[in-house]
Amino acid sequence: MQPLRIALTKGRLEKDTIKLFQKIGYNCDAVINKGRKLILPIGNGEIEVVLAKAADVITYVENGVCDLGVVGKDTILENGHCFYELLDLGFGRCKFAVATQKGKDLYGGYKALTIATKYPNVTRSFFEEKNMDVRVIKIEGSVELGPLIGLSDAIVDIVETGSTLKENGLEVVEDVCPISARLIANVASLKLHKKQIEELVDLISKEIDA
Numbered sequence: 001m002q003p004l005r006i007a008l009t010k011g012r013l014e015k016d017t018i019k020l021f022q023k024i025g026y027n028c029d030a031v032i033n034k035g036r037k038l039i040l041p042i043g044n045g046e047i048e049v050v051l052a053k054a055a056d057v058i059t060y061v062e063n064g065v066c067d068l069g070v071v072g073k074d075t076i077l078e079n080g081h082c083f084y085e086l087l088d089l090g091f092g093r094c095k096f097a098v099a100t101q102k103g104k105d106l107y108g109g110y111k112a113l114t115i116a117t118k119y120p121n122v123t124r125s126f127f128e129e130k131n132m133d134v135r136v137i138k139i140e141g142s143v144e145l146g147p148l149i150g151l152s153d154a155i156v157d158i159v160e161t162g163s164t165l166k167e168n169g170l171e172v173v174e175d176v177c178p179i180s181a182r183l184i185a186n187v188a189s190l191k192l193h194k195k196q197i198e199e200l201v202d203l204i205s206k207e208i209d210a
């Protein structure tokens with residue numbers, strides 16, 4: 001049988017995903033000892049893992065070159081939805097929040113606010129829903145710099161422990177939404193590999209609920 005191919009977000013979500021697959025009985029030694037390899041078998045070859053950047057996980061699943069993917073809800077909200085979201089995996093928990101300098105009255109003035117973020121779509125739709133006119137500037141990382149060096153009035157970014165904000169004199173003004181890792185599936189794969197995917201989802205669900 002053709003292995004199920006799963007695109008897995010490299011970095012923060014990688015360890016927890018592998019831990020989950022080990023718990024449901026798959027041998028993950030090849031991924032743990034991967035070196036620089038990017039495509040690796042798990043179990044007895046019934047699953048193949050593709051290690052990718054978060055947004056690329058969605059591209060691979062949408063285009064059907066991977067059947068499944070593990071990706072954060074942040075990336076899903078920012079990049080769109082042409083796939084099925086099967087499960088909330090319960091790890092990679094953090095949130096999107098609006099933040100600015102401690103004590104600043106962000107919503108007090110009349111001028112349109114400038115917001116720096118790695119997530120322009122999420123940011124625009126959040127402020128649109130509040131009927132607030134904002135200017136969004138996309139930056140690639142260390143988003144907290146935005147208000148500190150005068151690029152923006154505030155940021156929309158991921159907050160986990162809150163220590164990056166705290167150490168830079170910033171604070172949360174408002175939560176946007178919670179985030180966690182999701183299992184996603186290509187629409188056609190769900191029909192073509194129905195049995196294999198259902199069995200895997202069942203095993204994972206039981207482990208998450210245990």
Ligand SMILES: Nc1ncnc2c1ncn2[C@@H]1O[C@H](COP(=O)(O)OP(=O)(O)OP(=O)(O)O)[C@@H](O)[C@H]1O
Binds near residue numbers: 010012055073075
């Ligand atoms: N503190 C956190 N900061 C960022 N992402 C987090 C955090 N906690 C959990 N996550 C989740 O982990 C996912 C992967 O984050 P990671 O920082 O590894 O990659 P990335 O955001 O694509 O950044 P990079 O460009 O540095 O690879 C995020 O999309 C998010 O869902």
Ligand SMILES: O=P(O)(O)OC[C@H]1O[C@H](OP(=O)(O)OP(=O)(O)O)[C@H](O)[C@@H]1O
Binds near residue numbers: 140141143144157158
């Ligand atoms: O609340 P905390 O636990 O401090 O985590 C939040 C920080 O982690 C992420 O940055 P990351 O380390 O991915 O670097 P980046 O800024 O380059 O994206 C995120 O963008 C915040 O800066």
